[in-house]
Amino acid sequence: MRNYYLIFITILIGCSIQAKTIYVGKSGNYTRIKSALQNVNNGDTVIVSKGLYKEGNIIINKSICFLGKDFPVIDGDKKYEVLSIKASHVVIKGFKIQHSSYASLDDPGGIKIYESRNVTIEENLLSDNFFGIYLQYCSACIIKNNRVISSGKQEQEIGNGIHCWKCDSIQVIGNKIAGNRDGIYFEFVTNSLIWRNISFDNIRYGLHFMFSNYDAYFTNCFTNNGAGVAVMFSNHITMMNNTFRENWGDAAFGMLLKEISDCYMAGNQFRNNTSAIFMDGTNRIIIEKNIFADNGWGMKIQANCMDNVIKHNNFMGNTFDVSTNGTLTLNEFRENYWDKYEGYDLDKNKVGDIPYHPLSLYAVIVEGNPPAMLLYRSFMVSLLDKSEKVLPSLTPDNFIDKQPLMQAIKL
């Protein structure tokens, strides 16, 4: 009987509320977005045609579909937050949103979503905003196929591309993000997915996690950022099939892992970074089937990392495969391929018969004494490294891969 009631009520609601479509533009029902928004109800669709709309801060507080036709431009004039969404079930699609104000107190954004659910931001162009897309206290939102491009020069002058604060179940998919402070920033965000984004030329990090647990990022590309990805103070993060390229500089890392635990990392590619992975206070993470190629340092593992397993990775053409700052070794390396391995395989089981020491003496020296980089590739250094390989005396002797592979793994 209850079910019948429900169906009846649904039909009743369906009849009583007729979703209408409102056109904004020169030939539409309204010429201004704000006046159109004053006359909408939940479930309506607002279609904005091409043009420049400078109307200060536009607030959407009904569950509407807000669509742009041929990318109408909404301009914040560098004085206002451009679009504020304060309702659930809103769709924003097809706008060019530019020139939000700049303020470090209330963090204005191109699109800012306040305490809402099920908001979809799709196929928008956000250029030169302080923050691109800002979500606070939101859940089940989708940020898809947007382009967030800024041209910040200094960290304090520019906000993040996509910024999520205290959110849950967010999907960030297929966005292109450049020139912000952090490309994507997650703080206190749980159960969320970051998939197929391209984040490049950002001042600080391509992707930044803080206190965010149970998240995953797949198949993203991080190029030429201050650091590719920083995962800090988080746990249970899954990182797969991402590409980290050309993150150059002294404090630049492909991936920076700080105080994180219980994560899984697989199938990533690290190429041409100063340091591919920097691990500090990282516990119980599994790193497998990744490619480390042509980096300055393959992995920098600080001595405060524990119980990490590094297996089935390819290390090729790195200046230093691994480096560490202490003698304590609590991590496990096994069955990786190291192109610098010079051992043999008599029983032909494709696993080297003698263990590989990934830590070269010179790597240890440089870690403790950075100016020693001056001697990089000098004859003296190669001599030292060779003698250390034969008789390890200064490098920790348990820092080894007992079963180094003879051939690179096909990944």
Add this chain to the structure above:
Amino acid sequence: MNRILKYVILDIIKNKIVIFYTILIALFSWSSFSLEDNAAKGLLTLLNIILLTVPLVSILFSTIYIYNSSEFIELLVSQPIKRSKIWYSLFAGLAISLSFAFILGAGIPIIVFADFSKAFIMIVVGIFITIIFVALAFLSSILSRDKAKGIGASILLWLYFALLFDGLVLFLLFQLSDYPIEKMMVIITALSPIDLARILMLLQLDVSAMLGYTGAIFKDFFGTQFGLLLSFLLLLLWIIIPFFISLKKFKNKDL
């Protein structure tokens, strides 16, 4: 001067050791480019070989050559020719022929495999290293009349620049690790032509970006036009100073 230079060059070109050196360096270069899968790495491997073999051959061959031609020099001195002219011609002859051997052996594969700007600097650096060690050979051979002593001094000089200097730098680094010595290190590199050449070349090969903070300091210094000019000037000083000391000694020497 031209005629003496001609005799010297002709004499050296006929020398089997120079031909052997050319072939050896060519073999090294072609094989290091074909062994590595990309040209930049090949260039790095080659750099290591060049920085080891070129100084050794240049300094040893020149020292021995000067000692062996002592009779020829005595003969020339008895003629109405200025002493400095004789010394200049000998130096030019050795420098030109050994540089030519280097260009023939290593220059061709470098130009074939590496891109132009890197190849250019590499070849220039190689020629500079050749001439610097010829100049050092002149210095060590003028210091003593005894051939064994002179050759010994040359070998020691080579050993010092190729190996011992780096060891000393490493020692210094450890001793002074508590102080900010990065900038001082830039100056110290100028004290060894081999190190200077190596860093100049590394910065061209873009590996420098991987060197972190120290690399950044080097890049700030050597990577700029001014730095490049200055380091070539320093290399030039490494030719001029030893040669002119030897010239001064030769002028006043009782043969």
